[in-house]
Amino acid sequence: MPFKTILAVTGTDLGNSDIKLAAGLCEQIGAHLSVLIAGLAPSLPLLGVDVVSDIWLQERDRDIERLQARAAAVSKLLCDSSLSIDIASEFSEHVWANEAIGRRARYADLAVFGPAMLAGQALREKALEGLLFSSCTPLLLVPAGSTPTLRPKRVLIGWDAGVEASRAARASLELLRGAQEVHVVLIDPVEKDQGAEPGADVAAYLSRNGVRVTVDRLPSLGLPIAEVLSQHAIDRSADILVAGAYGHSRARERMFGGVTKSLLENPQLPILMAH
Structure with missing residues (x-):
């Protein structure tokens, strides 16, 4: 089956290199680029006192704002591209993040992890789990220093x-x-x-x-x-x-x-x- 839709998964603090990499792969084969910016909610305190709850809610609000700002920045980055593109953001509790990423991946033919995502920790693990176990979408891992192609010899x-x-x-x-x-x-x-x-x-x-x-x-x-x-x-x-x-x-x-x-x-x- 040809790859008509390629999904790039990124986070709020991973930069643009992985998105550019996925866009380049889309250009090679004329595919649609789907970008998912995933944010992980801070862990809920086990002991719920009012002060801790307020701090947690403030942190959560800041994370949502960062996610919204990141989505706007990615939209600006890709606004002049000739590619067909959609951009989505997903803010999830840590325990459910893999399911959220997996649901999004079900509407792509291929997902791509670039060097920035591969070097990550929490988001990397949840995204791997979601892509490999909550979707049937194959995953392309692209390590640093390699030159990926969807037209390999x-x-x-x-x-x-x-x-x-x-x-x-x-x-x-x-x-x-x-x-x-x-x-x-x-x-x-x-x-x-x-x-x-x-x-x-x-x-x-x-x-x-x-x-x-x-x-x-x-x-x-x-x-x-x-x-x-x-x-x-x-x-x-x-x-x-x-x-x-x-x-x-x-x-x-x-x-x-x-x-x-x-x-x-x-x-x-x-x-x-x-x-």
């Missing part, structure tokens, strides 16, 4: 035959069809999980969709899978890495680590993720 797909990897591959079909090289990478493939010839099924599926695909089967040699994937992508001069997100439960990945966690914490190149 070389793409690498991390493949484990799981549901998440399948969704990520389908979500990226528009990118894959136009690429000169697509490498499906399997690390320590297990025959019982992926068939007698691991990677053959997905290669056949992609080929029927007009994708020029090569299967790479690699040993991990005891290294973390995320590290092997990222290094292979660099070795292949890939423009983008496609990967499923959270094949295990979020709680398990947070406690014990996982491929998704490692890729999110230290992306080496643009990564398109889907859950």
